[in-house]
Amino acid sequence: MDQEYTSQVLETAVTELSRLPGIGRKTALRLALHLLRREERDVTALGEALIRLRRDICYCRHCHNISESDTCAICASPMRDHRTVCVVENVKDVMSIENTGQYHGVYHVLGGLISPIDGIGPDSLEIASLVDRVSAGDIDEVILALSSTMEGDTTNFYIFRRLANFDIKLTQLARGMSIGNEIEYTDEVTLGRSLLNRVPFSDSFKTN
Amino acid sequence: MDQEYTSQVLETAVTELSRLPGIGRKTALRLALHLLRREERDVTALGEALIRLRRDICYCRHCHNISESDTCAICASPMRDHRTVCVVENVKDVMSIENTGQYHGVYHVLGGLISPIDGIGPDSLEIASLVDRVSAGDIDEVILALSSTMEGDTTNFYIFRRLANFDIKLTQLARGMSIGNEIEYTDEVTLGRSLLNRVPFSDSFKTN
Numbered sequence: 001m002d003q004e005y006t007s008q009v010l011e012t013a014v015t016e017l018s019r020l021p022g023i024g025r026k027t028a029l030r031l032a033l034h035l036l037r038r039e040e041r042d043v044t045a046l047g048e049a050l051i052r053l054r055r056d057i058c059y060c061r062h063c064h065n066i067s068e069s070d071t072c073a074i075c076a077s078p079m080r081d082h083r084t085v086c087v088v089e090n091v092k093d094v095m096s097i098e099n100t101g102q103y104h105g106v107y108h109v110l111g112g113l114i115s116p117i118d119g120i121g122p123d124s125l126e127i128a129s130l131v132d133r134v135s136a137g138d139i140d141e142v143i144l145a146l147s148s149t150m151e152g153d154t155t156n157f158y159i160f161r162r163l164a165n166f167d168i169k170l171t172q173l174a175r176g177m178s179i180g181n182e183i184e185y186t187d188e189v190t191l192g193r194s195l196l197n198r199v200p201f202s203d204s205f206k207t208n
Numbered sequence: 209m210d211q212e213y214t215s216q217v218l219e220t221a222v223t224e225l226s227r228l229p230g231i232g233r234k235t236a237l238r239l240a241l242h243l244l245r246r247e248e249r250d251v252t253a254l255g256e257a258l259i260r261l262r263r264d265i266c267y268c269r270h271c272h273n274i275s276e277s278d279t280c281a282i283c284a285s286p287m288r289d290h291r292t293v294c295v296v297e298n299v300k301d302v303m304s305i306e307n308t309g310q311y312h313g314v315y316h317v318l319g320g321l322i323s324p325i326d327g328i329g330p331d332s333l334e335i336a337s338l339v340d341r342v343s344a345g346d347i348d349e350v351i352l353a354l355s356s357t358m359e360g361d362t363t364n365f366y367i368f369r370r371l372a373n374f375d376i377k378l379t380q381l382a383r384g385m386s387i388g389n390e391i392e393y394t395d396e397v398t399l400g401r402s403l404l405n406r407v408p409f410s411d412s413f414k415t416n
Binding site: 030034035045048050052 | 216217224229238250257258
């Protein structure tokens with residue numbers, strides 16, 4: 001549209017929307033025209049929810065999970081086991097693990113994985129603060145729950161070396177066949193690992 | 209995430225984002241976590257742009273295009289030919305035609321196409337107001353620029369019948385091969401129409 005006849009208000013909304021990841025100018029325009037057809041109340045609710053999101057959410061000073069105060073609901077809860085710490089890459093992984101309903105300890109969010117190719121070294125991550133938590137002596141077990149990728153394995157190994165001299169149990173997530181998968185379609189590396197890490201049959205009925 | 213440990217602010221933002229068309233809860237969460245990493249200033253700009261969009265944009269009382277006042281920039285412009293009206297389905301089509309740089313008249317936005325199967329009859333559209341504009345007697349030409357679909361053709365024909373008794377030129381967009389297309393890959397209906405509507409060779413150099 002010729003600049004002369006563009007609505008500046010529409011133009012600004014489209015530009016701001018198209019800064020979101022995965023949203024180009026065409027999608028941004030489609031979203032903006034959709035919002036024009038919605039109730040003013042609904043659009044105001046959306047705009048204010050986004051402003052509040054960024055303004056009111058901060059990070060927990062213990063575990064670096066998102067929080068609305070300096071200690072998150074999980075770290076503040078007396079119902080959780082504060083002597084077990086699960087190390088995860090990011091906030092989404094906390095949600096994934098919470099959704100399993102199988103974990104009752106606390107977390108430590110690294111904020112990424114070691115990846116020299118992306119210029120992310122151990123100092124860019126919350127690893128020093130993890131070592132501090134462990135050296136304070138209140139922790140029995142650290143569970144490494146990182147992705148099963150090269151970066152995840154590198155980070156696992158780095159943390160393992162940093163925590164090797166502490167008297168704690170250091171575990172990592174079990175790797176093996178996905179539940180519901182068929183042997184025929186499981187890749188050979190995973191299948192090999194599943195064989196090596198086989199567990200007593202009675203353990204398959206174990207619940208937390 | 210257990211309700212107990214969810215951030216209510218995050219939950220609200222995700223719910224509001226997931227009301228947008230084509231955005232499910234997973235994408236909404238990804239967008240929300242992206243916004244958390246952005247500068248607070250940028251996120252506030254996005255939120256306010258959306259609120260202003262819905263609050264400040266209204267529809268032109270002449271052509272029903274979006275506008276920031278009751279007469280849009282195109283209808284208000286003395287540079288445009290106000291005796292030529294281009295009838296389009298929606299606001300996006302106005303933008304598409306403006307982007308060609310080939311049109312200098314004004315518009316009439318119908319707000320949809322006649323589609324009995326979706327319950328959209330002529331009375332749901334801005335057809336009566338088009339007839340009013342034409343009967344006021346200030347218009348020489350009405351260009352029907354609707355999609356080349358069953359609904360577009362139905363709407364074209366309905367408008368043609370409503371305007372048949374007025375002393376105006378009634379035209380529609382040329383239909384034929386797309387520029388850059390090969391004969392071999394042009395569908396036979398389009399190719400047939402291109403043959404029927406062939407134009408003098410010298411006209412291919414015509415500019416507006």
